[in-house]
Amino acid sequence: MTIKVLMDGLIILKHHGRRQSVKWHSSLREIAMPSVYSLDSVPVKERFARYRDLVETYYVPVSVECHRPERFNAWINGTNLGAVTAGTSLLGEQDVDRRTEHIARSEDDRVKLIVPLSGSIFVNQDSRNTLIRPGEFYVTDPTRPYQESIVGDLTFLYFLFPRNLLTSKLSRIENVTATGFDRKRPYARLAVDYAKSLSNVLDEFEPTSASQAGAIAADLFTMALWERLDEVQTHSTVHRSAQFRRAKAFIDQHLKDPNLNLEQVAVAMQLSTRYLHGLLSEGGLKYRRYVLEQRLARCAKDLTVAGNLDSSITEIAYRWGFFDSAHFSRSFKAFYGMSPRDYRASNQSR
Template structure:
């Protein structure tokens, strides 16, 4: 991690611009407005005392922030300037924070977890001095449908029970331990964070559809557990759940994804992740493909290029180049359409 200079090292007239730039580089570009002395209204031209420690863990961006009262606003103009989407897990360690996104308002104090989507406008209010840790997860790496993601973003996640109780200490430890993690361990830990967040999204599945939602979740879990089986197909999935193939397809009409496509995308995501973790010394492309249920290496390569825009070998080489600093990982390691 590199410590960005505190605003104390900057002249009074430049401190707000300096802090805005610091926040934008560590997280994503946004507008910063200091609070007035009484802490109730945002003032227009004051300074914000604070410091940020940024970091990386595999594909994740990390930041620890300590600062004075302020409002952070991510507008559509900010999004247009930096369109790469992240999902932010914001852990409040002291003070209070209020998040507004998509018409929702969520407030947390120390120990609380907020989740927001950087691809949609939001406001974060800190009405008193505060400290927090933020983990930015690349949207494409989560492999979640938009409707599932929107059930989590713009909300406060309970941290007493369920996945939230596991996620907060796990992410906190990631931020603290990132500087000492070798690249191979960092990639594995990042993959664990992404999987755990996906579990949180599943836990937050929309109530109201009752048995249907429960069945779809069980089918998704079944698919994930059997990705390595080359025989996995809509027919075997339907048989395992004692339903017809026709009814299986009806269940997934609302998911905007066919079962065959879901199986392929989940297999490709596992392959992409393993190719990144393995590096040049990892298993061969054919071995990775076969491990995750692809019978034909040629079909795997075509499918992989169709989703990620690179052949599997190019994908692995680009990761190696990104580690060495030869290319921008954010620009090249993403599926098409993200």
């Protein structure tokens, strides 16, 4: 299907050689999603307004702003490759904002993948803000807010992948959204090269071969995403492991502080209490039990050291953060099977 917007508000549709004229309106939901459209026949000063009316019909609802609408132009040339939509496009300078209210009224959850050919684009999603240059690519997930800012004119390849086509093979795709994939990694390089070659023959496929071409694109880009996702998850695991060790070390160093609590550890680690609790639990450590066991272990050690014979049991308990001698005695007996006094005596007699 080809769509051309004319200056008098008419849209000329051409599909399988048949030509049809329809009146422009602000929503084109009654028309099948266009594979191709151009604003060449629209006066320059009106192009951005026409484009803004059309853009959410082509993909998903967004807010679009242009600081220099008098210079705006846009065209899209795409096709369906089975379940995958692919094509090439030129878009003028603009700011795109996908907000929560847009998501609420949108049923389309296809993951968008962009490969710039010329020009640059800033993309922001999931707390990442990245400048994407020609030869790189990125993905956005329409089920969460994102922002895009095109600098100058942007010519690019695009793919719209059914969400389940990617998420069935990838976990936590949100870890790689708004991330620049360059050609340094083999799968990313292979995927981009295939996409560029594919863009030259998009109009030449029969339905069966088109589906196969789309499936290959999905597989290659999925592998490229997996390649980076594996690195991100590995880095995340290593990072969390280091955080766990630092948290544990901080607790061990402050056992003598009777006021030590999880909130204090979180502040020192510059983490939220909830995150720290999850981090410790992930490492098999329950904060209160760990602190109690470590304090008891240090008390038990001091009870057997000859140099501490002049220290009372209560003094040793208070030295390691206990502030109630009765609670210490009960806890010690429950853990070691005997009272602190008997424990000290049994070790002194050896």
